[in-house]
Amino acid sequence: MSTLSARCLCGGVRLTLPDTFLYMGNCHCSECRKFTGSDYSSVGGIEADKVSVTAGQTHIRYYEKSAETVLAFCGQCGSSLFSHKINKGVFNIRLGILDTAPQSAPNFHIHTASKAPWHTPNEALKQFEHGPD
Ligand SMILES: [Zn+2]
Ligand SMILES: [Zn+2]
Numbered sequence: 512m513s514t515l516s517a518r519c520l521c522g523g524v525r526l527t528l529p530d531t532f533l534y535m536g537n538c539h540c541s542e543c544r545k546f547t548g549s550d551y552s553s554v555g556g557i558e559a560d561k562v563s564v565t566a567g568q569t570h571i572r573y574y575e576k577s578a579e580t581v582l583a584f585c586g587q588c589g590s591s592l593f594s595h596k597i598n599k600g601v602f603n604i605r606l607g608i609l610d611t612a613p614q615s616a617p618n619f620h621i622h623t624a625s626k627a628p629w630h631t632p633n634e635a636l637k638q639f640e641h642g643p644d
Contacts, residue, residue, distance in 0.1 A: 517608040519590035524567035526592070528604065530613050532557055535606070539632065540622035546582055547591045547605065550630040553617050554603035559595060562602050 517526040532555035543552035564571070572586040573595075581595040593602040606617070620632045624640040632638060 513611075513614070515609055515611045515613055517592075517604065517610060519567075519570075519585035519588050519592060519608060521585060521588035521590070523570040523587045524585045524590070524592060525565045526562055526604075526608070527565055528557055528562045531561070532604075532613060532615060533601065534619075535613070535615055535617040536619040536621060537617050537632065537636070538621050539626035539630075541625050542576065543622075544627060546584075547607075549607075550627045551620075551632070552591075553606040554594070555606055555613065555615075555617075556596075556601045556603050559600050559602045562593075562604070 513530045515528050515530050518524060535555040537551045537553050539551045544550065570586050571583050571592065574582045576582050579596060579598050581597065583592040583595060584590060585592060590608060591605050592608060593604045595602055619637040619639065621639045622641060623632055623638045626632060
């Protein structure tokens with residue numbers, strides 16, 4: 512099993528994780544769009560305890576979006592890092608911070624009902640108007 516490495520834009524925060532995502536998908540909800548500043552957010556879900564912060568733990572800032580979801584970002588450069596799904600014990604890693612390519616790729620879209628009006632999701636992938644999250 513290979514190890515993936517990830518870092519934020521400034522390089523202050525570095526993570527490693529095994530290439531064993533539970534799922535990979537694109538979220539089009541308005542909150543992910545706001546948080547990432549992008550048309551949608553590509554994420555891979557993985558058990559939180561499999562992710563190691565190898566540098567910059569003190570740079571990581573947390574925004575409590577809801578009782579179930581905490582968003583993590585770099586306090587120096589603002590890069591979105593992951594969302595922590597507290598109840599599930601899962602991190603949804605923002606795939607844009609990966610420096611190594613995972614063996615899989617996102618294969619579904621969620622929350623397409625609230626997608627950016629100018630964006631057309633890749634129609635080859637399964638689409639869900641709302642969850643599963
Ligand atoms: Zn940074
Ligand atoms: Zn979302």
